[in-house]
Amino acid sequence: MLEIHFSQTGQLTQVMDHLVQPLVDQPGVTVERQCIEMVQPYPFPWPFFRFFDEFPETVAFVTPDIKAIDAAGPYDLIILGYTPWYLSPAPPVVAFLQSERAAALFRDTPVVTVTACRNMWLMAQYRLNKLIRGLGGRLLDRIVLTDQGGTAATFITTPRWMFTGKKDRYLGLFPRAGVAEPEIEGADTFGRRISQWLESETSTGDTTRPIANPDPNPPNPMLLLGEFMGLRSFMIWGALIRLCGRQGRWTRVPIVLFYALFLACAVVVVLPITMVSLLLLRLVPAFRRFHNKLVDRVVS
Template sequence: MKRILVVYYTQSGQLKEIIDSVLSPLTEVTIDFLPIDTTEPFLFPWTDEAFFGAFPESYLQIPQPLKPFQLAHTDYDLVILGYQVWYLSPSIPFNSFLQSEAGKQLLQGKPVITISGTRNMWVMAHQKVKKLLTDCGAHLVGNIALTDRHHNHISVITIVQWLFSGDKNKRYLGVFPKAGVADKDIQGASVYGTLIAPHLQTGDYTGLQQAIVAHGGVHYKRFLVSAEKKGNRLFGIWAKMIYGSKKRKFLLKCFRIYLYIAIWVLMPIVWLLYWITYPLFFWKVERDKKKFTIEN
């Protein structure tokens, strides 16, 4: 009987729902779950101070001590990794796991499928996860990336309501949509388990990622990837400036103001410029889409 290990970190529980849906068609397999967390947990819902305070360490991928864990087995046929994205990087608990000796030993030589459920920006974080998996000696064979499909600025409003209230189902002002990945997308994620099943039995994952993409398992928007690339560079400048600074609190307040300006003022301008210049960069954009969605 095949054995799967699921390592995940989730605050709200949404990611666990997605994982459970993906796994639901996989019968006659043994599945072990390993929820991970740091010794000093990040509480949910967030406080304003904690949310922005996590930025430098999140972006710079500074590992934190993990709560100890034990597994009855280490001989897994497949490892599924579920992670959140914080500030265009994998969350601190997930990043800490991938950099830990225990995580490296567990993943070495194993085929891995990653699953994320995000607002809409996951590409830069996934590139960082891929590098960490390479450092672990793991083999990435598939990636499922589900997002909130609503307009970027609408999802900003709804995600903020969710993050600071803890209530995903509350409709902001009674008119905005529910935050997060849509229920139909979560329920529909079972199709990816059906795609995974035959590959799990043979141990050959050739063509799996193409099948996942063909069945809508990678939510990808060209403009948002362009915005992510720019944001990733700017976040790097801010994070290095804030981390270890004696003026950390002041700089975090400045970063918060910058973030609001970037979202509500700069993003629409970038969106307009992107579509004006899109024909000039068409082939590069299409190469990026293939690189980020299909290539593991």
């Protein structure tokens, strides 16, 4: 089997280390591990302007150059680790999935996706699923580990982590940024589930049966509308910003900074109004059933 991922902060690498350990220890299973690496790595921590200047290309799937992936295949299973950037899969992951190598590896191969991120991952998963299915991959399951603290808290802790590199508790009010350490270490639970699936697949030949996933972070229906509106905003403004020049050009500075201010205002004002409106609508049983089905369709 193949485990491949991209991690800028190193958090997802920790998750994958724990997840694959039961598979590495399983007799008869060969685990090939690959890390998607960029030709010119992103900075971390991020400079403020560079961080926001990244989103137009991210949502448009304009990808950076990555180093060649030395994976021969075929594989019985691919475990793909990714992180959401601007409600989309991170650009290096998209670059890999757009490559000829990925087209050969994923065709007719079972795939499990893994992410460790804020709790707004629905649209990124939707876009990732489309890419994998476009390659002919067979999605079996998803594993999602989310940051400690609620949606409001991570609007503070995640940017602080990205801009300063600091993950510790903040002001005595906000939790540490990122996924809690016990949850990262507990990722081996999923590895054992995958190990059981591999044993069953070997004995029965059934590669279409989903892996029994004790999902600790099921999709949150309340966040879907906000994510959809956010992605639409990123795409519209991203297209406008790209008309102002290439990434890093001074001609993009004014509009990128304006959008960063607009985005902060939208998070403070528009998102809460949207959430309250959706909460009221979900009191209507027919709308709640429709909304839940829509969420399932997005992430399936």
